[in-house]
């Protein structure tokens with residue numbers, strides 16, 4: 479059968495690490511802190527946590543199950559599980575979402591490469607700290623430099639993906655994830671002990687619910703999708719490389735918990751410092767890149783910690799970008815019979831052009847706007863808040879109502895081989911069938927003022 483000719487992860491631990499590697503990335507360290515800062519701190523976190531556990535975790539399980547059962551790419555999975563039906567439209571939405579995400583993701587990945595280079599030359603800790611405020615805006619609006627670093631980031635991503643699933647993705651991520659955790663914890667400790675950090679902690683932990691409105695709900699939900707890598711085929715694709723013995727619930731729980739913990743620790747690393755250095759929490763996408771160099775410049779051994787931090791930020795970004803690229807590459811190799819190498823090269827060309835446009839939209843193209851958003855923000859907005867949500871919604875409907883409870887039970891228990899409490903299985907089925915789809919639809923309709 480086809481299964482034997484496909485690359486796969488070695489064991490459950492390998493799967494967990496690769497999935498956590500996909501989930502933990504710029505979404506946690508860059509996107510979560512700045513959205514948190516723009517949308518009201520603690521209240522945003524609470525909405526985010528509810529979205530993660532009640533809406534996104536079930537979607538995660540549903541995606542995983544589809545991939546593992548079908549053992550095919552996103553598009554092909556629906557063709558295998560529901561032949562001759564229109565469900566493969568999910569695959570189309572997924573590919574659109576992935577293309578939008580990787581385009582701007584590789585630009586931010588490029589920013590991380592640049593900051594890593596600055597850290598290595600001790601740029602943040604040399605001389606006075608005044609230049610740190612303008613460093614970021616000066617760099618991103620430059621027409622050439624960010625594109626050069628974006629290119630480097632895409633090359634790194636492509637090289638790992640060419641190496642394949644087990645040799646490339648699995649072994650790379652296994653080593654990097656624990657290192658990343660340690661460093662962020664270290665920075666969080668420094669950040670909460672800075673003078674004036676308590677204001678930041680209040681901001682993180684004392685909710686003000688008046689700050690929540692329908693667009694905050696949508697943004698928190700979109701962020702939960704983004705951070706867990708759901709709603710665009712990544713988990714289906716990775717799920718398809720998972721052998722039949724692995725436990726879906728264990729891998730899913732491990733990934734969801736580590737990703738969420740990571741986001742919260744990142745919040746503790748950034749927010750207290752934001753307040754301590756008088757930076758505005760609503761600063762936007764530059765927040766992390768502006769705040770952290772300040773922390774490093776004021777920390778004993780800050781220069782060394784900066785190197786460690788930006789090295790791991792870059793690696794976290796890479797373990798996620800490879801999962802995005804893998805969706806496109808799996809699609810090209812399995813649907814269109816193109817070799818892995820050719821598929822990567824073709825994708826590289828596409829993402830290089832789209833990424834360059836996103837990058838320029840921070841500077842020379844900043845006045846070019848569609849629906850009030852520049853290209854970078856537009857790609858971000860439509861992927862996280864439209865295509866991924868549509869995809870996630872359709873996947874739970876597919877799994878809950880088309881595949882039905884029996885299939886879900888079979889997959890969660892590996893045809894009865896795994897002991898999982900029947901109560902837990904029923905709860906998961908209930909969440910997949912009713913809660914997740916209803917919640918997604920309600921939040922989207924609320925945003926468009928239907929109620």
Ligand code: TRP
Pocket residue numbers: 500501502503504505506579703704705706707708709710712798799801802
């Ligand atoms: N989750 C990753 C992060 O937090 C980004 C990512 C990787 C992603 N694969 C994805 C986002 C698939 C959405 C869909 O950085």
